[in-house]
Amino acid sequence: MFEKILVPTDGSEYADRAVEVALGLARELGTRVVALHVLDEKLILPLEVLEEEGRHILEEVRRRGEEIEVPVDEIILFGNPRQDMAKIATKSGADLMIIGTHGRTGVEKLLLGSVAENALKTVKVPVMLVK
Numbered sequence: 001m002f003e004k005i006l007v008p009t010d011g012s013e014y015a016d017r018a019v020e021v022a023l024g025l026a027r028e029l030g031t032r033v034v035a036l037h038v039l040d041e042k043l044i045l046p047l048e049v050l051e052e053e054g055r056h057i058l059e060e061v062r063r064r065g066e067e068i069e070v071p072v073d074e075i076i077l078f079g080n081p082r083q084d085m086a087k088i089a090t091k092s093g094a095d096l097m098i099i100g101t102h103g104r105t106g107v108e109k110l111l112l113g114s115v116a117e118n119a120l121k122t123v124k125v126p127v128m129l130v131k
Contacts, residue, residue, distance in 0.1 A: 006094035014100035
């Protein structure tokens with residue numbers, strides 16, 4: 001049913017839970033994972049620093065996939081994670097997205113925004129939220 005599972009990751013605890021679910025499901029289904037890290041254009045750190053951190057995060061996902069014999073493709077992009085998620089999902093060829101969420105509600109959610117919530121609204125493939 002699913003051939004490519006897209007899992008955006010920023011290396012956080014919440015994203016790590018989504019990676020774990022994506023790798024486990026991919027193993028069960030005999031499919032591949034597309035690990036995505038977006039270099040947030042709003043951050044003020046030098047691009048080289050952000051890119052190095054992003055590559056390290058994706059390498060860890062690939063290593064974990066290798067341990068359980070799940071192929072992992074890596075994508076690193078520069079942009080806005082919240083605004084670009086639908087476009088990225090389409091271009092990756094994924095037919096399922098698994099994304100971590102902080103589970104924020106109320107004022108905290110209103111003030112901080114939510115990449116996961118935006119993905120639910122804009123991504124054209126099924127989206128699984130992992131809390």
